[in-house]
Amino acid sequence: MYRYDEFDAQIVRDRVNQFRGQVERRLAGELLEDEFKPLRLQNGVYLQLHAYMLRVAIPYGQLNPRQLRQLARIARDYDKGYGHWTTRQNIQFNWVALKDIPDVLDLLADVEMHAIQTSGNCIRNTTTDHFAGAAADEVMDPRPWCEIIRQWSTFHPEFAFLPRKFKIAVTAAGHDRAAIRVHDIGLHMRERGGQVGFEVHVGGGQGRTPHIAAKVADFVPEGELLDYLEAIMRVYNRFGRRDNKYKARIKILVSETGEEAFRDLVEAEFEAQREAEKIALPQAEIERIHAYFAPPELAGKPATSAAFERAKAADPGFALWADANLHPHKQAGYASVTVSHKPVGGIAGDATDRQMMVVAHLAEAYGHEDIRVSHAQNLILPHVALDDMYEVYRELDAAGLATANESLISDMIVCPGLDYCNLANARSIPVGQAIAREFASLEDQADIGQLHINISGCINACGHHHVGHIGILGVDRKGEEFYQITFGGRADEKASIGQIAGPGLRAEDVPPALKRVVERYRALRTEKAERFIDVVERLGTEPFKEALYAAD
Amino acid sequence: MTSVRPKLKPDTPKTITAWDTATGRVVYMTADHGWTSDPAKLGVFTGEAGEDALEKAAAQEGIVTDPYFMEVSEDGAIAGRETLRETIRAVGPTTHPEFARAETS
Ligand code: HEM
Ligand code: SF4
Numbered sequence: 001m002y003r004y005d006e007f008d009a010q011i012v013r014d015r016v017n018q019f020r021g022q023v024e025r026r027l028a029g030e031l032l033e034d035e036f037k038p039l040r041l042q043n044g045v046y047l048q049l050h051a052y053m054l055r056v057a058i059p060y061g062q063l064n065p066r067q068l069r070q071l072a073r074i075a076r077d078y079d080k081g082y083g084h085w086t087t088r089q090n091i092q093f094n095w096v097a098l099k100d101i102p103d104v105l106d107l108l109a110d111v112e113m114h115a116i117q118t119s120g121n122c123i124r125n126t127t128t129d130h131f132a133g134a135a136a137d138e139v140m141d142p143r144p145w146c147e148i149i150r151q152w153s154t155f156h157p158e159f160a161f162l163p164r165k166f167k168i169a170v171t172a173a174g175h176d177r178a179a180i181r182v183h184d185i186g187l188h189m190r191e192r193g194g195q196v197g198f199e200v201h202v203g204g205g206q207g208r209t210p211h212i213a214a215k216v217a218d219f220v221p222e223g224e225l226l227d228y229l230e231a232i233m234r235v236y237n238r239f240g241r242r243d244n245k246y247k248a249r250i251k252i253l254v255s256e257t258g259e260e261a262f263r264d265l266v267e268a269e270f271e272a273q274r275e276a277e278k279i280a281l282p283q284a285e286i287e288r289i290h291a292y293f294a295p296p297e298l299a300g301k302p303a304t305s306a307a308f309e310r311a312k313a314a315d316p317g318f319a320l321w322a323d324a325n326l327h328p329h330k331q332a333g334y335a336s337v338t339v340s341h342k343p344v345g346g347i348a349g350d351a352t353d354r355q356m357m358v359v360a361h362l363a364e365a366y367g368h369e370d371i372r373v374s375h376a377q378n379l380i381l382p383h384v385a386l387d388d389m390y391e392v393y394r395e396l397d398a399a400g401l402a403t404a405n406e407s408l409i410s411d412m413i414v415c416p417g418l419d420y421c422n423l424a425n426a427r428s429i430p431v432g433q434a435i436a437r438e439f440a441s442l443e444d445q446a447d448i449g450q451l452h453i454n455i456s457g458c459i460n461a462c463g464h465h466h467v468g469h470i471g472i473l474g475v476d477r478k479g480e481e482f483y484q485i486t487f488g489g490r491a492d493e494k495a496s497i498g499q500i501a502g503p504g505l506r507a508e509d510v511p512p513a514l515k516r517v518v519e520r521y522r523a524l525r526t527e528k529a530e531r532f533i534d535v536v537e538r539l540g541t542e543p544f545k546e547a548l549y550a551a552d
Numbered sequence: 553m554t555s556v557r558p559k560l561k562p563d564t565p566k567t568i569t570a571w572d573t574a575t576g577r578v579v580y581m582t583a584d585h586g587w588t589s590d591p592a593k594l595g596v597f598t599g600e601a602g603e604d605a606l607e608k609a610a611a612q613e614g615i616v617t618d619p620y621f622m623e624v625s626e627d628g629a630i631a632g633r634e635t636l637r638e639t640i641r642a643v644g645p646t647t648h649p650e651f652a653r654a655e656t657s
Contacts, residue, residue: 027574029614047617049641051576080648097575347647418637419645427640429647479633 001062001370002147002292004112011155012109015116019043020102027099042122044115045101048422054093054101055118056108060128060146060170061089061373065360068371070111072356078104083356085341085349087413087464088167089127089373090118094420116154121162123153123233127169129177130374133295134336134382136328139191142172144290145198145225148281151289152226159233163240164248166233167205174493179375181213181495182206182467184250185232187225196222202232202262203254206461210497211251214259216266222286226279231270239265296368296383301333305386311393318393320442321404326389333386337367339379339396340403340411344436347429348414349377358399366392376413378406408445409453409518410436413464417457417474418481424457426474426481431455431507438511439518448518451532454489467491469533470514471498483510485548487517487541490533501545513548520547557620558633565626566602567594568609569641570619578641579616581605587616591642596628 004012022039025031031039040046044055056071063071071091075083078100079093086092096104108114117124126146133141149168153159159166171178172189180186186201197219204213220228232250239257241247254262312319326335339359342348351359359379363371366388372380379401384392396402405411412435415421417428432455439445454468458475465471471486482504489498505513520543521532536544560566568581572589579587583595585608597605602621609619623632630638640646 027614029612032613033573033617047571047576049637050578050644051571095576099574418640419647424637427646429645433647479635481636 001064001143002059002289009109009112012112012114012116013106015043015114016102016105016109019105023098023102038120040098041119042116043101043105044118045098046119046422048094048416048420049418050420051095052098052101053420054096054104054115055086056091056093056113056115057118057125058090058113058373059150060126060132060143061130061375062143063371063373064369065364065371067111067113068356068360068363070107070113072353072360074104074107075351075356076353082350082352084416085351085373085377085379087375087377087415087462088125089130089375090125091373092416094416119165121164121166122160123156123162123166123168125167126150126153127167127178127183127375129171129173130372130376130378130380131177131327131336131382132172132372133293133370134327134329134334135173136330137175138173138330139189140172140196141293141295142170142187142189144286144293145187145189145222146170147289147292148226148286149229152229152279158230159237162233162237163242164245164250166236166250168229176491176493176495177375179464179467179491179495180204181493182210182464182491183213185229186213190219192219198222198225198228200228200232202266203251204495205249205251206464206466207249208246208459208461209252210461210466211255212495212497213251214254214262216259216263223281223283226281227273228266228270230279231266231273234269235262235265296370298331298334298368298383298385301331301385301387303332305333305389308386308389311390315390317397317404318390320446321393321397321402322389324404324408324442324446325402325406327406329383331383334383335386335389337381337384337389337392338374338406339381339401340405341378341401342405342411342436343400343403344405344410344440344442345433346400346436348412348432351379355399355401358395358401362392362395376407376411378411404442405445407450407452408442409439409448409451410445411452412436413452413454413468415456415463417455417463421457423460424474425459425476426457426483427507428455428457428463428472428474431472431474431483431510434507434511435514438515447528448522449528449531451518452490453514464491465489466497467495468498469536470517472510475504477504481507483507485510485513487544488533488536494537499541501541501548505548509551513551516547516550517544520544557622560621560623560632562599562602564632565596565598565624566621567596567624567628568602568605568619569594569622569638570609570616573613573615573617580622581609581619591630592628594624594628596624596626 486498
């Protein structure tokens with residue numbers, strides 16, 4: 001992974017010291033909240049229902065064991081013993097006192113981490129495929145490009161005060177696991193005649209006006225990528241609306257301008273760049289960054305492992321887990337492990353300090369010191385030998401981290417909702433817990449197959465409800481929580497926005513209603529391999545709407 | 553600065569709630585314009601006295617952040633449209649009963 005050089009380290013440390021001074025002045029009453037708020041937001045500090053919340057950047061979701069241990073220490077010493085993995089591959093701490101935050105930022109700086117640009121109207125953490133560098137189906141490793149984008153966008157003076165926040169995602173696999181079409185910019189890496197380039201999608205987003213991104217370029221060669229991104233950012237900075245917060249995202253600019261006209265604006269801006277201002281990234285620099293992401297040295301192994309097969313035969317729990325939570329690795333004899341943070345009835349994405357320590361240890365002992373945060377709020381150990389898998393499983397299981405449910409119905413994305421969030425209309429977590437309990441049997445979940453339920457506690461859509469196969473949106477009706485259900489959303493290469501089924505349901509009616517929907521799906525599928533979303537594609541959402549409201 | 557929440561009529565009983573600036577802990581104004589983290593000790597205000605209390609709160613920027621009117625009953629229980637939100641603020645996340653406010657430090 002990328003390592004800070006002395007300049008990176010100094011900048012991050014200086015920033016902590018600067019924020020320490022700002023906090024001191026705030027506590028002394030010299031800075032008013034109005035003045036302090038933009039400063040704290042630039043350092044990832046929000047004020048939530050119960051406390052301050054600190055959002056820590058995890059560039060493209062990658063951590064090493066030392067960093068994960070430090071996050072555990074922060075959870076233990078400055079929070080209430082847990083943190084929360086977010087859909088943007090970051091971590092949030094929910095209970096940190098403002099007076100302690102400078103100390104926490106110092107601890108983060110000790111392990112090359114920070115909270116800069118995790119909030120505010122700037123370019124946020126660039127996200128990617130959580131199996132990057134390991135997945136059998138990727139054309140190449142997207143992380144070096146995420147790092148290049150990170151270096152370009154961090155502290156970029158021109159893009160520090162955009163009309164609104166800005167999110168970039170990159171994928172390099174055929175199957176898009178990074179939801180690039182619902183990002184402000186989505187980059188799909190391609191190879192063409194030996195050359196690497198990017199298919200560029202712009203103007204996707206969720207929130208109150210969800211949009212699927214428009215494709216603005218088929219192939220931008222790698223050396224030109226940053227200049228092309230600058231052209232997009234300049235068009236946005238110039239024409240994006242600043243008069244209305246709800247119309248300020250680039251998705252609105254793209255849809256109001258029209259795809260064609262927007263593309264012309266970007267092309268014109270790109271053409272207008274003077275030679276002297278072009279970044280035109282030199283090949284040597286591209287290679288220098290790539291060197292940080294050299295694949296781990298994995299010992300050659302046969303494709304099958306006798307130890308692995310024996311353990312599967314002997315332990316049905318392991319067999320179930322191995323079927324659900326392992327992803328094919330590009331190297332024979334290895335797999336990528338999804339460390340489920342969705343125990344049935346637990347809280348999606350919460351990790352205790354102890355659990356973080358366990359994963360850090362496993363990454364060291366068996367995982368080539370590599371850990372990822374997935375946008376589905378799980379952790380990943382990308383490179384584990386099949387030979388070691390049973391040992392890894394047993395340690396995860398002992399820590400409550402081995403629920404066999406990757407991409408199954410209880411592997412929900414759930415935002416913090418009204419239990420934490422100052423903007424929420426309704427609770428999300430308890431609804432997710434109730435649904436997981438309704439479908440508690442993991443064998444049954446395996447039979448249902450892939451089904452993404454995503455839950456948000458308000459229209460900001462942090463829980464990705466628009467792109468859940470089943471989406472759930474909490475709304476407030478005169479002080480009462482109701483839940484609006486959508487069907488048919490998806491975040492992959494066939495991205496689409498879910499359709500609202502009808503009137504909202506009460507919390508207690510959601511699990512049985514979804515049970516009926518799932519039973520209807522089982523009755524309609526032609527074979528087990530036909531997923532819920534495939535049936536929606538084939539038959540539309542009508543049958544499911546009907547099942548949803550079919551209570552006697 | 554004061555937080556924007558649903559408007560309350562002048563004669564609706566209310567208190568002032570905010571966040572302790574140093575810790576982020578939820579606090580309520582007491583009848584004598586001090587601060588408490590115990591909702592049982594909050595002061596109930598109406599009319600002019602309410603406006604006056606909010607003004608006093610807003611002037612204490614170093615100590616508290618984003619004060620606003622919270623609806624209560626005449627005897628000081630959380631009430632009105634935002635009862636659920638304010639109960640969660642007072643007690644802690646419904647999903648973590650072990651973090652109930654009493655042990656927040
Ligand atoms: C609890 C504090 C949080 C606050 C105050 C907050 C605030 C917001 C707001 C205001 C938006 C709408 C932005 C817009 O439409 O312009 C938004 C969107 C979003 N947030 Fe959050 N959020 C919070 C937590 C989270 C968490 C925990 C996650 C991940 C689980 C997350 C991920 C996202 C994502 C992915 C979007 C929608 C994608 C998009 O920007 O189009 N946020 N958030
Ligand atoms: S979707 Fe709404 S309730 Fe959920 S975290 Fe985002 S802003 Fe809060």
